[in-house]
Amino acid sequence: MVATLSxxxxxxxxxxxxxxxxxxSRTLTHLGIFPCRKGHALLRDAILYNLHNLxxxxxxxxxxxxxxxAEKHNCSEKTAASNIHSxxxxxxxxxxxxxxxxxxxxxVIDEYSPLSNLQFISLAAQYCYYNExx
Numbered sequence: 772m773v774a775t776l777s778x779x780x781x782x783x784x785x786x787x788x789x790x791x792x793x794x795x796s797r798t799l800t801h802l803g804i805f806p807c808r809k810g811h812a813l814l815r816d817a818i819l820y821n822l823h824n825l826x827x828x829x830x831x832x833x834x835x836x837x838x839x840x841a842e843k844h845n846c847s848e849k850t851a852a853s854n855i856h857s858x859x860x861x862x863x864x865x866x867x868x869x870x871x872x873x874x875x876x877x878x879v880i881d882e883y884s885p886l887s888n889l890q891f892i893s894l895a896a897q898y899c900y901y902n903e904x905x
Contacts, residue, residue, distance in 0.1 A: 794899045803867025810858025813840050813851050821896035855888045
């Protein structure tokens with residue numbers, strides 16, 4: 772069983788965004804990671820970076836990811852990682868991250884085993900890649 776995402780209003784998603792960017796934004800919002808959180812933009816860009824590098828084998832992917840985010844958002848790599856972690860943790864503490872289980876059709880998230888930043892980014896990127904919709 773796959774849950775469907777509610778359609779956001781045009782205010783939530785700019786018209787110039789590509790379909791995959793819209794899918795990423797809808798997914799994060801559905802999972803309780805709202806745009807008002809510091810880590811939302813960083814997490815969205817991390818997922819998009821993962822998608823753009825999906826078929827590129829990088830042994831230093833975490834380092835290149837955080838370096839890319841730090842440059843794009845004008846912050847340190849540590850700050851980028853910390854803000855992403857706090858956004859994921861807040862959603863998990865609120866219980867909204869468990870919706871990911873329904874979206875993925877598998878039990879990958881529970882309250883006792885938190886996901887790392889990279890695990891969440893990878894799962895979200897794969898979900899968005901296979902569920903890209905208009």
